Amino acid sequence: xxxxxxxxxxxxxxxxxxxxxxxxxxxxxxxxxxxxxxxxxxxxxxxxxxxxxxxxxxxxxxxxxxxxxxxxxxxxxxxxxxxxxxxxxxxxxxxxxxxxxxxxxxxxxxxxxxxxxxxxxxxxxxxxxxxxxxxxxxxxxxxxxxxxxxxxxxxxxxxxxxxxxxxxxxxxxxxxxxxxxxxxxxxxxxxxxxxxxxxxxxxxxxxxxxxxxxxxxxxxxxxxxxxxxxxxxxxxxxxxxxxxxxxxxxxxxxxxxxxxxxxxxxxxxxxxxxxxxxxxxxxxxxxxxxxxxxxxxxxxxxxxxxxxxxxxxxxxxxxxxxxxxxxxxxxxxxxxxxx
Amino acid sequence: xxxxxxxxxxxxxxxxxxxxxxxxxxxxxxxxxxxxxxxxxxxxxxxxxxxxxxxxxxxxxxxxxxxxxxxxxxxxxxxxxxxxxxxxxxxxxxxxxxxxxxxxxxxxxxxxxxxxxxxxxxxxxxxxxxxxxxxxxxxxxxxxxxxxxxxxxxxxxxxxxxxxxxxxxxxxxxxxxxxxxxxxxxxxxxxxxxxxxxxxxxxxxxxxxxxxxxxxxxxxxxxxxxxxxxxxxxxxxxxxxxxxxxxxxxxxxxxxxxxxxxxxxxxxxxxxxxxxxxxxxxxxxxxxxxxxxxxxxxxxxxxxxxxx
Numbered sequence: 001x002x003x004x005x006x007x008x009x010x011x012x013x014x015x016x017x018x019x020x021x022x023x024x025x026x027x028x029x030x031x032x033x034x035x036x037x038x039x040x041x042x043x044x045x046x047x048x049x050x051x052x053x054x055x056x057x058x059x060x061x062x063x064x065x066x067x068x069x070x071x072x073x074x075x076x077x078x079x080x081x082x083x084x085x086x087x088x089x090x091x092x093x094x095x096x097x098x099x100x101x102x103x104x105x106x107x108x109x110x111x112x113x114x115x116x117x118x119x120x121x122x123x124x125x126x127x128x129x130x131x132x133x134x135x136x137x138x139x140x141x142x143x144x145x146x147x148x149x150x151x152x153x154x155x156x157x158x159x160x161x162x163x164x165x166x167x168x169x170x171x172x173x174x175x176x177x178x179x180x181x182x183x184x185x186x187x188x189x190x191x192x193x194x195x196x197x198x199x200x201x202x203x204x205x206x207x208x209x210x211x212x213x214x215x216x217x218x219x220x221x222x223x224x225x226x227x228x229x230x231x232x233x234x235x236x237x238x239x240x241x242x243x244x245x246x247x248x249x250x251x252x253x254x255x256x257x258x259x260x261x262x263x264x265x266x267x268x269x270x271x272x273x274x275x276x277x278x279x280x281x282x283x284x285x286x287x288x289x290x291x292x293x294x295x296x297x298x299x300x301x302x303x304x305x306x307x308x309x310x311x312x313x314x315x316x317x318x319x320x321x322x323x324x325x326x327x328x329x330x331x332x333x334x335x336x337x338x339x
Numbered sequence: 340x341x342x343x344x345x346x347x348x349x350x351x352x353x354x355x356x357x358x359x360x361x362x363x364x365x366x367x368x369x370x371x372x373x374x375x376x377x378x379x380x381x382x383x384x385x386x387x388x389x390x391x392x393x394x395x396x397x398x399x400x401x402x403x404x405x406x407x408x409x410x411x412x413x414x415x416x417x418x419x420x421x422x423x424x425x426x427x428x429x430x431x432x433x434x435x436x437x438x439x440x441x442x443x444x445x446x447x448x449x450x451x452x453x454x455x456x457x458x459x460x461x462x463x464x465x466x467x468x469x470x471x472x473x474x475x476x477x478x479x480x481x482x483x484x485x486x487x488x489x490x491x492x493x494x495x496x497x498x499x500x501x502x503x504x505x506x507x508x509x510x511x512x513x514x515x516x517x518x519x520x521x522x523x524x525x526x527x528x529x530x531x532x533x534x535x536x537x538x539x540x541x542x543x544x545x546x547x548x549x550x551x552x553x554x555x556x557x558x559x560x561x562x563x564x565x566x567x568x569x570x571x572x573x574x575x576x577x578x579x580x581x582x583x584x585x586x587x588x589x590x591x592x593x594x595x596x597x598x599x600x601x602x603x604x605x606x607x608x609x610x611x612x613x614x615x616x617x618x619x620x621x622x623x624x625x626x627x628x629x630x631x632x633x634x635x636x637x638x639x640x641x642x643x644x645x646x647x
Binding site: 140218220223226229230231 | 454493
């Protein structure tokens with residue numbers, strides 16, 4: 001075989017120049033590149049900034065000591081430099097505004113979990129069912145109407161949901177059922193009404209994320225199921241939903257972490273009673289509503305009360321972070337199935 | 340020095356995979372490396388399968404009468420009439436977009452699930468019009484099973500994949516399900532490879548095994564007719580050979596209709612061949628005579644590789 005080596009054959013003459021030209025073009029290119037990078041970096045920097053503020057106020061104060069006019073050095077200490085982590089985690093009272101101060105996060109976590117739990121109970125099944133309807137049942141024309149309407153729900157300001165809970169859900173839904181018919185006492189502010197509206201709030205998120213994963217299940221899988229004599233219900237529940245399960249779970253987790261972080265509706269509808277309770281018809285305080293109330297109140301800057309919101313914020317941040325990491329993990333597992 | 344062997348391999352592949360080889364010469368087909376390499380698997384099967392099935396020994400299982408088919412306003416089948424004899428293999432060949440897959444999918448009403456399709460004409464399964472309003476399409480698809488080009492194992496265990504059909508049909512008895520799974524896998528020649536790992540995921544099987552799993556899954560619903568839409572086109576030659584052997588075996592008990600782009604494959608596995616071109620059934624006849632002595636010019640041009 002006569003395979004010629006490279007040196008034997010002359011190279012052909014260059015017909016067009018490959019020289020780099022017009023340095024302005026190059027400048028523009030790198031300029032755009034930097035601009036795009038800055039935009040991407042901005043959100044990372046913001047996150048880092050938030051973490052730094054939380055850390056400095058909650059765990060270890062890094063700001064320079066402030067000296068008052070009278071020469072007195074003000075104590076400039078972060079929350080956990082004054083309150084032990086053990087008290088924060090195990091104490092069951094949360095009374096930063098009282099003379100006898102207790103800093104146990106449990107009542108706020110309890111209130112948050114109760115409202116998120118009710119929201120999940122309402123939002124997850126309805127959201128998933130709407131997703132299945134949109135992806136498997138709805139005719140294209142129906143979907144073209146239903147989907148945008150569902151997404152309008154996501155565009156309603158949360159403060160509106162809060163008042164909806166206060167002036168509609170509690171008096172016209174909860175009271176007639178639980179108070180008039182079943183004899184329970186339904187407070188003006190209660191966890192149930194807040195949980196219900198947060199549940200409604202997360203429906204569009206679940207339905208649109210879940211619909212995406214349901215639709216990404218290959219058509220061939222559906223056809224195979226139909227060809228084996230499946231009804232539409234069989235195809236949806238036995239093939240499509242199981243195939244998309246990890247994506248659906250990921251959408252659930254994202255929605256729950258949204259429910260945990262939900263603030264305005266909860267502040268308005270659930271009240272301000274920081275107690276450990278299992279009664280959904282009474283008032284509770286959540287981590288977010290506590291932060292709002294301290295922020296809009298008259299807590300002295302630098303006081304332990306003011307610092308406590310950073311500790312609560314840090315707890316909230318960690319909870320949603322863990323949820324988001326789990327959902328990322330679950331989603332990644334899902335992607336492996338079809339690649 | 341490195342380049343020349345590569346070129347030889349490429350040529351080999353071209354001859355091997357491309358259907359544009361004159362298959363009228365049985366020797367040429369038999370001489371391909373793919374065939375000789377699989378001698379142990381394919382036993383004593385003739386290269387062009389035995390012919391003459393148009394006689395009375397095979398009753399007509401499925402009859403298509405004057406079928407027109409439309410996607411919206413776009414007509415893709417024109418007045419197709421075809422008799423499919425029972426317990427034999429009918430191959431549908433033709434260039435891409437000629438309507439052969441569409442025709443196949445009318446036989447078990449798979450086109451129903453596509454929006455905006457309609458047809459005229461009749462599809463008769465043992466004399467019953469399958470498009471009659473009184474027909475339960477779910478029952479129809481149990482009797483007329485289908486295997487697709489892309490293997491489509493459900494993301495479930497091997498056992499659950501095979502048991503899927505009987506389960507949706509309402510069978511709950513565990514012992515009976517296990518029996519169906521075993522016999523189906525045996526008929527699909529997959530049992531020995533997977534019997535020790537029935538509970539592991541079907542997604543972990545190789546492409547060829549997945550396709551045989553899909554065939555086993557279809558067999559588990561106990562069909563009379565099996566439709567195959569290019570069942571081997573995504574497989575390597577060795578897996579293709581195994582699937583073809585399987586088809587050869589299955590035709591003893593089932594009526595098989597297979598769409599294929601590979602004319603050697605049509606010649607090897609089928610008794611009857613139908614050639615589609617631009618939505619029209621150009622020619623149909625027993626496989627041997629269609630390939631050796633086509634009556635239509637278009638058929639001859641296609642099978643000798645002049646177009647398509």
